[in-house]
Amino acid sequence: MKRHRLNVFVNAPFDDDYAPLFDALVFTVSACGYRARCALEENDSGDIRLDKLVELIRASPRSIHDLSRVELGRNDLPRFNMPFELGMALGAKRFGGPAHKADRIKIMVAEPYRLPAYLSDLGGNDPDAHHGDPAALIRIVRNFLDVSPAGGPLPGPGRLADAFQSFADRLPALAREIDHRPEEVGGLKNYRTFLWCVTEFLKRAA
Amino acid sequence: MPGGRCAMIGAMSKSRDPAGKAARKSTRPAKREGGEGRFMGVRIADPPVKPRGTTVREIRRAVATVMAGQKRA
Numbered sequence A: 001m002k003r004h005r006l007n008v009f010v011n012a013p014f015d016d017d018y019a020p021l022f023d024a025l026v027f028t029v030s031a032c033g034y035r036a037r038c039a040l041e042e043n044d045s046g047d048i049r050l051d052k053l054v055e056l057i058r059a060s061p062r063s064i065h066d067l068s069r070v071e072l073g074r075n076d077l078p079r080f081n082m083p084f085e086l087g088m089a090l091g092a093k094r095f096g097g098p099a100h101k102a103d104r105i106k107i108m109v110a111e112p113y114r115l116p117a118y119l120s121d122l123g124g125n126d127p128d129a130h131h132g133d134p135a136a137l138i139r140i141v142r143n144f145l146d147v148s149p150a151g152g153p154l155p156g157p158g159r160l161a162d163a164f165q166s167f168a169d170r171l172p173a174l175a176r177e178i179d180h181r182p183e184e185v186g187g188l189k190n191y192r193t194f195l196w197c198v199t200e201f202l203k204r205a206a
Numbered sequence B: 001m002p003g004g005r006c007a008m009i010g011a012m013s014k015s016r017d018p019a020g021k022a023a024r025k026s027t028r029p030a031k032r033e034g035g036e037g038r039f040m041g042v043r044i045a046d047p048p049v050k051p052r053g054t055t056v057r058e059i060r061r062a063v064a065t066v067m068a069g070q071k072r073a
Helices: A016-030 A051-057 A081-095 A134-145 A157-175 A193-203 B003-014 B021-027 B056-067
Strands: A005-011 A035-037 A062-066 A104-109
Touching: A005 A016, A005 A051, A005 A081, A016 A062, A016 A134, A016 A157, A016 A193, A016 B021, A051 A193, A062 A081, A062 A134, A081 A104, A104 A134, A134 A157, A157 A193, A157 B056, A193 B056
Parallel strands: A005 A035, A005 A062, A062 A104
Antiparallel strands: none
16 A cells, blocks of 8 residues: 555544444545545455554654544443554654654544543553544644645535535435435445545535 | 748648647546535545445535535435
Protein backbone atom coordinates (compact mmCIF):
# COMPACT_ATOMS: atom_id res chain seq x y z
CA MET A 1 0.00 0.00 0.00
CA LYS A 2 1.45 3.31 -1.10
CA ARG A 3 1.71 6.25 1.27
CA HIS A 4 -0.47 9.10 -0.02
CA ARG A 5 -0.89 12.63 1.28
CA LEU A 6 -4.70 12.34 1.15
CA ASN A 7 -4.89 9.25 3.36
CA VAL A 8 -6.45 9.59 6.79
CA PHE A 9 -6.36 6.45 8.92
CA VAL A 10 -9.61 6.03 10.85
CA ASN A 11 -9.40 4.10 14.13
CA ALA A 12 -12.85 3.86 15.67
CA PRO A 13 -15.21 1.34 17.27
CA PHE A 14 -17.02 -0.99 14.91
CA ASP A 15 -20.26 -1.42 16.82
CA ASP A 16 -23.88 -0.58 16.05
CA ASP A 17 -24.09 2.17 18.67
CA TYR A 18 -21.18 3.94 17.05
CA ALA A 19 -22.57 3.64 13.48
CA PRO A 20 -23.95 7.23 13.18
CA LEU A 21 -20.65 8.63 14.44
CA PHE A 22 -18.62 6.40 12.13
CA ASP A 23 -20.71 7.47 9.14
CA ALA A 24 -20.24 11.13 10.10
CA LEU A 25 -16.50 10.62 10.48
CA VAL A 26 -16.05 9.02 7.07
CA PHE A 27 -18.34 11.61 5.49
CA THR A 28 -16.38 14.54 6.94
CA VAL A 29 -12.99 13.16 5.90
CA SER A 30 -14.32 12.72 2.36
CA ALA A 31 -16.04 16.14 2.28
CA CYS A 32 -12.77 17.79 3.27
CA GLY A 33 -11.09 16.25 0.21
CA TYR A 34 -9.19 13.45 1.97
CA ARG A 35 -9.43 9.66 1.75
CA ALA A 36 -10.64 7.72 4.76
CA ARG A 37 -8.54 4.58 5.20
CA CYS A 38 -9.94 1.97 7.51
CA ALA A 39 -9.43 -1.70 8.31
CA LEU A 40 -12.95 -2.35 7.00
CA GLU A 41 -11.89 -1.60 3.44
CA GLU A 42 -10.17 -4.98 3.20
CA ASN A 43 -12.62 -7.12 5.09
CA ASP A 44 -16.11 -5.98 5.96
CA SER A 45 -16.42 -8.58 8.70
CA GLY A 46 -14.13 -6.48 10.86
CA ASP A 47 -11.48 -9.19 11.07
CA ILE A 48 -8.60 -6.82 11.72
CA ARG A 49 -5.11 -8.15 11.31
CA LEU A 50 -1.92 -6.58 12.47
CA ASP A 51 -0.25 -6.46 9.04
CA LYS A 52 -3.22 -4.63 7.58
CA LEU A 53 -3.11 -2.05 10.36
CA VAL A 54 0.61 -1.53 9.92
CA GLU A 55 0.09 -0.89 6.22
CA LEU A 56 -2.77 1.54 6.82
CA ILE A 57 -0.77 3.51 9.38
CA ARG A 58 2.30 3.50 7.17
CA ALA A 59 0.23 4.80 4.24
CA SER A 60 -1.50 7.59 6.16
CA PRO A 61 0.12 10.92 7.13
CA ARG A 62 -2.93 11.69 9.28
CA SER A 63 -4.90 9.54 11.67
CA ILE A 64 -8.00 9.94 13.80
CA HIS A 65 -8.50 7.78 16.89
CA ASP A 66 -11.72 7.55 18.85
CA LEU A 67 -11.18 6.24 22.38
CA SER A 68 -14.79 6.67 23.38
CA ARG A 69 -15.35 2.98 24.12
CA VAL A 70 -13.86 2.67 27.59
CA GLU A 71 -16.67 0.73 29.23
CA LEU A 72 -16.76 -3.04 29.50
CA GLY A 73 -18.32 -4.89 26.60
CA ARG A 74 -21.09 -7.47 26.68
CA ASN A 75 -18.57 -10.06 27.83
CA ASP A 76 -17.46 -7.84 30.74
CA LEU A 77 -14.11 -7.23 29.08
CA PRO A 78 -12.70 -3.91 27.87
CA ARG A 79 -11.72 -3.45 24.22
CA PHE A 80 -8.10 -2.58 23.62
CA ASN A 81 -8.12 -2.25 19.83
CA MET A 82 -8.47 1.52 19.64
CA PRO A 83 -5.79 2.36 22.23
CA PHE A 84 -3.55 -0.29 20.65
CA GLU A 85 -3.85 1.26 17.19
CA LEU A 86 -3.31 4.73 18.63
CA GLY A 87 -0.12 3.38 20.22
CA MET A 88 0.99 2.07 16.83
CA ALA A 89 0.40 5.47 15.22
CA LEU A 90 2.27 7.25 18.02
CA GLY A 91 5.09 4.71 17.69
CA ALA A 92 5.29 5.31 13.94
CA LYS A 93 5.53 9.05 14.53
CA ARG A 94 8.26 8.64 17.15
CA PHE A 95 10.29 5.81 15.63
CA GLY A 96 9.16 5.63 12.01
CA GLY A 97 11.90 7.83 10.62
CA PRO A 98 11.69 11.11 8.70
CA ALA A 99 8.64 10.07 6.66
CA HIS A 100 6.50 9.85 9.79
CA LYS A 101 7.93 12.72 11.82
CA ALA A 102 5.24 15.10 10.58
CA ASP A 103 2.36 12.63 10.96
CA ARG A 104 -0.64 14.31 12.55
CA ILE A 105 -2.75 12.46 15.11
CA LYS A 106 -6.14 13.40 16.52
CA ILE A 107 -7.51 11.71 19.61
CA MET A 108 -11.22 11.89 20.35
CA VAL A 109 -13.13 10.76 23.43
CA ALA A 110 -16.79 10.70 24.37
CA GLU A 111 -16.50 12.75 27.55
CA PRO A 112 -13.85 15.28 28.54
CA TYR A 113 -11.42 15.02 31.48
CA ARG A 114 -11.75 11.23 31.83
CA LEU A 115 -8.75 10.17 29.75
CA PRO A 116 -6.17 10.50 32.57
CA ALA A 117 -8.21 8.01 34.60
CA TYR A 118 -7.73 5.22 32.07
CA LEU A 119 -4.74 6.29 29.97
CA SER A 120 -2.54 8.47 32.14
CA ASP A 121 0.45 7.92 29.81
CA LEU A 122 -1.28 10.38 27.48
CA GLY A 123 -1.32 13.08 30.15
CA GLY A 124 -0.70 16.43 28.51
CA ASN A 125 -2.59 15.45 25.38
CA ASP A 126 -5.84 17.24 25.02
CA PRO A 127 -8.35 14.96 23.32
CA ASP A 128 -11.55 16.43 21.92
CA ALA A 129 -14.85 15.22 23.31
CA HIS A 130 -17.76 14.64 20.94
CA HIS A 131 -20.29 13.57 23.60
CA GLY A 132 -21.64 10.98 21.16
CA ASP A 133 -22.95 13.76 18.92
CA PRO A 134 -22.25 13.45 15.16
CA ALA A 135 -22.32 17.25 14.72
CA ALA A 136 -19.63 17.66 17.39
CA LEU A 137 -17.54 14.92 15.80
CA ILE A 138 -17.86 16.61 12.40
CA ARG A 139 -16.54 19.85 13.91
CA ILE A 140 -13.60 18.05 15.56
CA VAL A 141 -12.59 16.21 12.38
CA ARG A 142 -13.03 19.28 10.20
CA ASN A 143 -10.93 21.44 12.51
CA PHE A 144 -8.24 18.75 12.72
CA LEU A 145 -7.91 18.52 8.93
CA ASP A 146 -7.78 22.33 8.94
CA VAL A 147 -7.40 22.97 5.20
CA SER A 148 -8.19 21.13 1.99
CA PRO A 149 -5.40 19.08 0.39
CA ALA A 150 -4.88 21.99 -2.00
CA GLY A 151 -4.43 24.36 0.94
CA GLY A 152 -7.82 26.03 0.49
CA PRO A 153 -10.51 26.69 3.07
CA LEU A 154 -12.87 23.94 4.20
CA PRO A 155 -16.65 24.26 4.49
CA GLY A 156 -17.74 25.31 7.96
CA PRO A 157 -18.80 22.67 10.52
CA GLY A 158 -22.45 23.67 10.27
CA ARG A 159 -22.47 23.33 6.49
CA LEU A 160 -20.80 19.93 6.76
CA ALA A 161 -23.33 18.79 9.36
CA ASP A 162 -26.20 19.92 7.11
CA ALA A 163 -24.70 18.06 4.17
CA PHE A 164 -24.26 14.91 6.28
CA GLN A 165 -27.90 15.07 7.35
CA SER A 166 -28.97 15.52 3.75
CA PHE A 167 -26.89 12.49 2.78
CA ALA A 168 -28.26 10.39 5.66
CA ASP A 169 -31.81 11.28 4.62
CA ARG A 170 -31.15 10.10 1.07
CA LEU A 171 -29.15 6.98 1.90
CA PRO A 172 -32.17 4.62 2.15
CA ALA A 173 -33.35 5.65 -1.34
CA LEU A 174 -29.80 5.36 -2.59
CA ALA A 175 -29.55 1.84 -1.20
CA ARG A 176 -32.78 0.83 -2.93
CA GLU A 177 -31.48 2.24 -6.22
CA ILE A 178 -28.54 -0.16 -6.08
CA ASP A 179 -30.80 -3.07 -5.15
CA HIS A 180 -29.93 -3.15 -1.47
CA ARG A 181 -32.10 -2.89 1.60
CA PRO A 182 -31.62 0.45 3.39
CA GLU A 183 -30.12 -1.27 6.43
CA GLU A 184 -27.52 -2.97 4.22
CA VAL A 185 -25.66 0.20 3.24
CA GLY A 186 -23.74 1.95 6.01
CA GLY A 187 -20.20 2.60 7.04
CA LEU A 188 -20.07 -0.45 9.26
CA LYS A 189 -22.30 -2.64 7.08
CA ASN A 190 -20.81 -2.30 3.63
CA TYR A 191 -17.92 0.09 4.01
CA ARG A 192 -16.66 0.19 0.43
CA THR A 193 -20.07 0.77 -1.12
CA PHE A 194 -20.92 3.33 1.55
CA LEU A 195 -17.73 5.24 0.85
CA TRP A 196 -18.52 5.48 -2.85
CA CYS A 197 -22.07 6.61 -2.06
CA VAL A 198 -20.59 9.38 0.11
CA THR A 199 -18.10 10.61 -2.47
CA GLU A 200 -20.52 10.51 -5.39
CA PHE A 201 -23.12 12.34 -3.29
CA LEU A 202 -20.59 15.02 -2.39
CA LYS A 203 -19.62 15.56 -6.01
CA ARG A 204 -23.23 16.41 -6.81
CA ALA A 205 -24.24 18.11 -3.58
CA ALA A 206 -22.60 21.50 -3.89
CA MET B 1 13.82 38.62 -41.99
CA PRO B 2 10.18 39.04 -40.99
CA GLY B 3 8.58 35.65 -40.19
CA GLY B 4 11.77 33.74 -40.90
CA ARG B 5 12.29 32.46 -37.37
CA CYS B 6 8.72 31.25 -36.96
CA ALA B 7 8.83 29.46 -40.27
CA MET B 8 12.03 27.71 -39.20
CA ILE B 9 10.52 26.51 -35.88
CA GLY B 10 7.44 25.23 -37.68
CA ALA B 11 9.54 23.28 -40.11
CA MET B 12 11.59 21.71 -37.31
CA SER B 13 8.51 20.63 -35.38
CA LYS B 14 7.05 19.00 -38.43
CA SER B 15 10.17 17.06 -39.15
CA ARG B 16 10.45 15.77 -35.58
CA ASP B 17 6.80 14.79 -35.36
CA PRO B 18 5.90 13.70 -38.89
CA ALA B 19 2.75 11.83 -37.81
CA GLY B 20 1.46 14.86 -35.90
CA LYS B 21 1.01 12.88 -32.68
CA ALA B 22 1.50 15.89 -30.47
CA ALA B 23 -1.24 17.81 -32.23
CA ARG B 24 -3.70 14.93 -31.91
CA LYS B 25 -2.89 14.44 -28.22
CA SER B 26 -3.55 18.07 -27.40
CA THR B 27 -7.05 18.00 -28.89
CA ARG B 28 -8.11 14.67 -27.36
CA PRO B 29 -10.37 15.15 -24.33
CA ALA B 30 -9.11 13.71 -21.06
CA LYS B 31 -10.59 10.31 -20.25
CA ARG B 32 -12.72 10.66 -17.16
CA GLU B 33 -15.63 8.65 -15.83
CA GLY B 34 -17.11 11.36 -13.69
CA GLY B 35 -14.20 11.13 -11.24
CA GLU B 36 -13.83 14.87 -11.00
CA GLY B 37 -16.12 16.64 -8.60
CA ARG B 38 -16.10 19.34 -5.97
CA PHE B 39 -18.02 20.01 -2.81
CA MET B 40 -18.00 23.65 -1.66
CA GLY B 41 -14.84 24.22 -3.67
CA VAL B 42 -13.04 21.18 -2.27
CA ARG B 43 -12.01 18.53 -4.78
CA ILE B 44 -13.49 15.19 -3.74
CA ALA B 45 -11.10 12.25 -4.03
CA ASP B 46 -12.28 8.89 -5.26
CA PRO B 47 -12.02 6.10 -2.64
CA PRO B 48 -8.95 3.87 -2.95
CA VAL B 49 -11.01 0.67 -3.14
CA LYS B 50 -13.87 -0.44 -5.38
CA PRO B 51 -17.37 -0.92 -3.97
CA ARG B 52 -18.65 -4.35 -2.95
CA GLY B 53 -21.80 -5.90 -4.35
CA THR B 54 -22.29 -3.20 -6.96
CA THR B 55 -20.28 -1.07 -9.35
CA VAL B 56 -19.09 2.52 -9.36
CA ARG B 57 -21.22 3.13 -12.42
CA GLU B 58 -24.33 1.84 -10.64
CA ILE B 59 -23.66 4.06 -7.65
CA ARG B 60 -23.16 7.10 -9.87
CA ARG B 61 -26.43 6.38 -11.63
CA ALA B 62 -28.22 5.83 -8.31
CA VAL B 63 -26.90 9.06 -6.80
CA ALA B 64 -27.89 10.99 -9.90
CA THR B 65 -31.38 9.49 -9.78
CA VAL B 66 -31.92 10.10 -6.08
CA MET B 67 -30.59 13.64 -6.21
CA ALA B 68 -32.82 14.40 -9.14
CA GLY B 69 -35.72 13.31 -6.95
CA GLN B 70 -36.69 10.48 -9.27
CA LYS B 71 -37.72 7.03 -8.24
CA ARG B 72 -37.15 3.85 -10.12
CA ALA B 73 -40.27 1.92 -11.02
